Amino acid sequence: MRKELLMSYIVGIAEEQDFLCYYCDHPMHKHQHVEGQPTPRDAITKDHYIARAWGGLTHPSNMVAACCQCNNLRGDIEAEAFKNLMWKWFKRNPYLWIRWHNVANEELYELKLQCIRVYERQLRGKAQRYIEFAYHHFDFTFRERRRLALTYA
């Protein structure tokens, strides 16, 4: 029952997107999952807009409908960064967009490697910002403590 409810809300979201994938703009299709069978590449899947790895909630407000292909490829990249990356590929090679759900696995593998590189860059950027914040915070508290120590010495 709960699974059916989850499925129905993603179909609602897909309807709002005119049944087009949030990332690649291809039409998506509802499918009935069969145990042991791979999900078709153009199937509607739930995708966390803010990835679960970054604390994104499994809630309709954080969901977009994406085709299975884009969902698998995206991983934990920021949604808009992934969309930009996709359209950069599609503009460079429009034929890639045309046969998007029929590309060979080797090509997908290459795209996935590029996605992983982007994700690494994003992780490094985030780590850098955390470190800068920590240093800034440390510096501030250090100076503040010294100031207080001098005041009340």
Ligand SMILES: [Zn+2]
């Ligand atoms: Zn897609």
